[in-house]
Amino acid sequence: MSxxxxxxxxxxxxxxxxxxxRGVPPKPKNYIRSEYGWLLKQLAERCMVKTLExxxxxxxxxxxxxxxxxxxxxxxxxIVPTERSREGGIFHPGDNDTQxxxxxxxxxxxxxxxxxxEGFESKHYFSCLCDEIKSSAATYLEKPWLRVAKLDWIIVxxxxxxxxxxxxxxxxxxxxxxxxxxxxxxxxxxxxxKGNLKEMTKDRWKEDLKRSLLKPLYAxxxxxxxxxxxxxxxxxxxxxxxxxxxxxxxxxxxxxAYRRSKYRRAGNPDPALEPFELWDKMYQVWKRLEGPTVxxxxxxxxxxxxxxxxxxxxxTVWAIxxxxxxxxxxxxxxxxxxxx
Numbered sequence: 001m002s003x004x005x006x007x008x009x010x011x012x013x014x015x016x017x018x019x020x021x022r023g024v025p026p027k028p029k030n031y032i033r034s035e036y037g038w039l040l041k042q043l044a045e046r047c048m049v050k051t052l053e054x055x056x057x058x059x060x061x062x063x064x065x066x067x068x069x070x071x072x073x074x075x076x077x078x079i080v081p082t083e084r085s086r087e088g089g090i091f092h093p094g095d096n097d098t099q100x101x102x103x104x105x106x107x108x109x110x111x112x113x114x115x116x117x118e119g120f121e122s123k124h125y126f127s128c129l130c131d132e133i134k135s136s137a138a139t140y141l142e143k144p145w146l147r148v149a150k151l152d153w154i155i156v157x158x159x160x161x162x163x164x165x166x167x168x169x170x171x172x173x174x175x176x177x178x179x180x181x182x183x184x185x186x187x188x189x190x191x192x193x194k195g196n197l198k199e200m201t202k203d204r205w206k207e208d209l210k211r212s213l214l215k216p217l218y219a220x221x222x223x224x225x226x227x228x229x230x231x232x233x234x235x236x237x238x239x240x241x242x243x244x245x246x247x248x249x250x251x252x253x254x255x256x257a258y259r260r261s262k263y264r265r266a267g268n269p270d271p272a273l274e275p276f277e278l279w280d281k282m283y284q285v286w287k288r289l290e291g292p293t294v295x296x297x298x299x300x301x302x303x304x305x306x307x308x309x310x311x312x313x314x315x316t317v318w319a320i321x322x323x324x325x326x327x328x329x330x331x332x333x334x335x336x337x338x339x340x
Contacts, residue, residue, distance in 0.1 A: 006055055015058055016044045019065050025104070034104040036076070042148045043068035050145050067139070068146060074136040076106060079128050079158060107154045112164035112286055116279070119195030120169055126161050130314070133158055137316045144323075152320050153294065153334035159317050160286050167279060169195055175275045176200060274309075281306040285313075292335030296324035299332075 007015070024037040047064040054060070110124040118124065137155050140146060172195055173186045193199035223246045230239030285302040288294065300321050303313055324332045 007052065007057055007061065009052060011058075012048045012052055012061060015061060016048045016065070019062070020044050023069055035106040036072070036104050039072050039106065039148065039151055040069060042150070043072070043146060046146050046148070071136050071140045072106075072151070075133055075155070075158070078132040078136075079107065079126075107158065109157060110161055110165070112161055112168060113283060115165050116168040116172075117197050119172075119193065119197070119199075121194045121196075126158075126165050128158065128162055130159060130162055134314060134316050137320070141316075141319060141323075147323070149324070149332060150334050152324060153289065153291070153332065156317050156320050157286075157289055159314055160289065163313070164279070164282055164286060167282065171275055171279060172197065172200060278306065278309045278311060281309050282311050292333065294332040294334055295330055296321055296332045297329045300325060 020037070020041050023040050024034060044065055047061060047068050051061040051064060110126045112124070112126075115122045115124040115126070133155065140151070140155075173190045176187050187200060189200045223242070227239050227242045227246065230236075230242060281302075285299065285306060288299045288302045303311075303318070303321065307313065
């Protein structure tokens with residue numbers, strides 16, 4: 001390429017400024033800050049620097065800018081179905097500027113604990129097509145010179161939040177103690193209560209009382225009645241067989257109770273509560289991501305601790321956190337520094 005075709009820094013800056021201005025949608029009335037615009041500007045500036053270093057022209061710069069824009073657009077279009085259904089905050093169904101507000105805000109942080117308590121209709125509940133996020137993240141991570149700390153954090157926070165929200169709903173459907181599951185092996189109140197924990201556990205004392213009254217009937221009265229009836233009516237062999245089976249069942253329950261007691265005395269968690277304790281440990285990862293300044297080493301420690309208990313985090317999360325540690329293990333500033 002001849003020197004005549006090379007861009008000057010001034011030309012590149014003007015090109016980028018015009019390109020960003022075209023790429024940022026109009027701001028809604030009385031809305032000053034655009035996170036989308038800020039992210040686009042950060043990526044564009046990095047594309048400009050890279051293009052100038054390589055000594056290429058406007059065509060190459062435009063290509064890099066388009067690819068960078070595609071990265072954040074894929075992320076936004078992946079999370080926007082959840083945004084569109086959300087109420088509260090600054091988004092209100094029916095507002096003409098709703099979609100523009102969503103794009104300028106880009107990512108609103110949910111609290112998975114509130115989602116767990118309120119259910120899948122909570123404004124803090126989040127679900128998305130994570131494969132699309134991970135695909136876009138892979139393209140982004142292929143270009144280390146394109147790194148923006150805020151975008152790193154957004155990708156990690158999206159994946160962590162989605163995992164916690166989905167796992168929390170599975171716990172309430174499949175593991176919530178105290179109520180017999182229906183024919184689909186799902187908590188019978190899950191869908192009617194829309195995953196709301198308070199509604200799902202309402203009147204649980206009645207169920208506990210019913211269970212405490214019926215347990216002696218099934219565990220003692222009924223089996224002993226069968227054994228005594230068999231012996232009384234002359235079916236001795238059957239009666240003795242029932243008695244032997246009943247004795248083995250009692251022995252098995254006593255051994256199980258002793259093992260569980262010994263397990264708990266050793267400081268181990270109740271196996272029935274382990275899935276919920278794992279969720280609590282996973283939630284600590286989300287807590288460690290609270291900004292505006294994050295310590296990536298502490299985030300990794302929380303990832304490691306939850307992984308030891310059985311959590312499976314996506315490799316994208318590990319890769320981004322690992323890169324943040326390599327750059328600066330103590331400081332990961334995820335607050336946007338200006339208004340765009």
